[in-house]
Amino acid sequence: MSYDYLLTLPDEIELVWRSRWTMLKVIFLLNRYSALWDVGLSVYDILGPRLSSSECSGIYTTHGWLVAVGIAMSEIILSFRTYALWGESKQIAYFLGSLAIVALTVIGFSLNKALHSLEFIPIGSLSLELRGCFVTKVDNAWYGLIWSLALASETIIMIMTAIKAWQGCRSRPGSGPLPDSRRPDRAARQPSSPLLYTVFRDGILSYLPLFMSSLMNVLLTTLAPPGYTYTLSQTQHMLHMVLTSRIVLNIRRKACCEAVASNFENMELAQTISDFVAAPGR
Numbered sequence: 001m002s003y004d005y006l007l008t009l010p011d012e013i014e015l016v017w018r019s020r021w022t023m024l025k026v027i028f029l030l031n032r033y034s035a036l037w038d039v040g041l042s043v044y045d046i047l048g049p050r051l052s053s054s055e056c057s058g059i060y061t062t063h064g065w066l067v068a069v070g071i072a073m074s075e076i077i078l079s080f081r082t083y084a085l086w087g088e089s090k091q092i093a094y095f096l097g098s099l100a101i102v103a104l105t106v107i108g109f110s111l112n113k114a115l116h117s118l119e120f121i122p123i124g125s126l127s128l129e130l131r132g133c134f135v136t137k138v139d140n141a142w143y144g145l146i147w148s149l150a151l152a153s154e155t156i157i158m159i160m161t162a163i164k165a166w167q168g169c170r171s172r173p174g175s176g177p178l179p180d181s182r183r184p185d186r187a188a189r190q191p192s193s194p195l196l197y198t199v200f201r202d203g204i205l206s207y208l209p210l211f212m213s214s215l216m217n218v219l220l221t222t223l224a225p226p227g228y229t230y231t232l233s234q235t236q237h238m239l240h241m242v243l244t245s246r247i248v249l250n251i252r253r254k255a256c257c258e259a260v261a262s263n264f265e266n267m268e269l270a271q272t273i274s275d276f277v278a279a280p281g282r
Contacts, residue, residue, distance in 0.1 A: 001035065004242050008249055015252040024080060028248055031073035035241045038066045042234050046132045056120040056133035060230070064115050067237045071150060072104060074240035077248060078157050078203075085164045085199060092160075099156065103149050110149075114142035135226045143221040143229055150236075151214035158207040165200035198254045199247075206243040213239050 012032075019025060045059050079096045086092040117139035213236045220228050 001039065001238050001242060004245075008245060011249045011253060012245075015249060024077065027073050027076055028245070031070060031077065031241055032245050034066060034070050034073075035237060038063065038070065038234060038237055041066065048133075049131055051122070051131075051133055053120040053122055057118060059133060060118055060135075061115050063230070063233075064111055067233050068107060068111055068146075070237045071240050072107075074244040075100065075103075075150075075153060075157075077244050078154075081199065081203070081247065081251070082157050082160050085161060099153065103153050107146050107149055110142040110145045114139055114146070117142070135229065138226040138229050140221040140226070140229060144218055147214050147217040147221060147236075151211065151218065154207060154210050154214065158204065158211075161200065161203040161207075165204065195251070195254045198250050202247045202250055206247060209239055210236075210243065 016025065016028065041059060041063050045056075045063065048055070048059075051059070079100060083089075083092055083096060117137065118135060119137035121134050121136050213232060217232050217236060220231055224231075
């Protein structure tokens with residue numbers, strides 16, 4: 001994560017910090033930097049000496065909500081990107097909004113139940129050399145539901161992105177009908193602009209690690225002992241933060257460097273992008 005910060009900081013300064021303030025710019029920055037608190041808390045969880053059960057409960061509760069809020073902010077950004085791809089359709093807005101409300105409500109309720117089910121044993125009672133927290137009991141069914149909902153939400157957004165990518169490839173302006181052969185010309189199969197190609201590429205490729213991470217979290221919460229429940233939760237948070245930041249920065253860079261207003265769809269997409277990560281100087 002730190003390495004990715006160093007790699008993307010110049011783009012962040014140029015494309016985000018110097019832009020006008022919008023609601024989604026605030027979400028982007030909160031999503032990007034809230035992960036640092038999560039890392040610090042996780043380090044204390046691992047290295048903290050002689051932590052009591054109440055201290056461990058507070059650490060895990062804070063960590064759980066930080067992960068949930070961080071992933072929720074990433075999903076909001078991805079939902080706005082999907083909304084832009086679909087031409088700011090009201091039907092898509094209602095669908096994505098309803099999906100977000102249902103998912104966040106169920107996840108919030110489930111997380112509260114899961115956190116209240118946690119029980120710890122003072123690590124100092126086992127050995128003075130041990131550090132951190134040791135979970136002895138947790139209701140993993142609630143965590144399984146949380147990660148399953150996250151996986152379902154990510155899959156729905158990926159499918160909507162893939163559908164739009166397929167439509168963009170088939171309706172490329174000026175390409176005409178697809179050649180009647182088993183291996184059509186590659187140019188006829190690409191989206192109608194470099195910006196759209198970047199959006200489709202990043203959206204589909206970012207889904208793969210998120211899918212694997214969510215799937216592993218589902219398996220851990222259903223098959224592994226209680227102490228392993230949180231093993232990959234921070235990894236999931238980091239992946240959401242890093243991949244979502246990359247998606248936004250890549251789109252913003254491409255939108256600033258390319259002439260994207262070549263057709264109506266591109267103008268709609270560029271305008272929506274500008275609404276949540278406004279171009280420098282606006």
